Amino acid sequence: MQFGVISIFPEMYQALTDFGVTGRAVDKGLVSVDVWNPRDFTIDKYQTVDDRPYGGGPGMLMKVEPLKYAIEAAKAKLGSQSKVVYLSPQGETLTQDKAQQLAQEASLIFLAGRYEGIDERLIETQIDEEISIGDYVLSGGELASMVVMDSVIRLVPEVLGHDMSAVEDSFVDGLLDCPHYTRPEEHEGRKVPDVLLSGNHEKIRQWRLKQALGRTWEKRPDLLAKRDLSKEEDALLQEYKRDVQG
């Protein structure tokens, strides 16, 4: 899968390309990340990418043309059909389902804005989708684009490897994660639940599913409301509720 990014701070993307799961995916050639800097598409001596807003108001806006030319350069490499995504609080909120959708694309181009934003006409003519990573304002779209890219890259086949992707499937489908433990078996008097030491994989699967259902019920009932429960899941959740009510 190919990713293109438009940003005046290309070096920021080393956070994604140089570390961890996403870094290894790039090293293995499973994904590519190319960054185009709008400053390289300016024609004035000062490489101006911003200007004052019509109508007055604080701050500066990003000019249309450097962004347009940078997007065109990205499309020349990644394909003219590449979906162009703009990160802003006005966008559709990112969910795991949205990440799954984006992961079906062969290539994606992200536009990371700075200053007070970009000229509306760029959005009207060049942007296919607006995405928000949450209801808060950031100083730039770069971190938001890396959050989206990370959530998508881990869904690309082979990135997580077969065993991990199975783990993803069992929990990502709309439930919160269950508790996890590793050595030592006891820490400050707190023992690892016996079931996890039992070697009984069916019991362990049921315990983990029950904990995921219970946690989702306690912390995110809105997620539970959106999810149909199997008979087994319903029974496990009822058991969890009885356990906590004593």
Ligand SMILES: NC(=O)c1ccc(N[C@@H]2CC[C@@H](O)C2)nc1
């Ligand atoms: N919640 C978000 O996803 C988000 C995205 C971008 C952003 N800030 C940029 C800076 C200027 C304009 O391009 C938008 N803030 C918040």
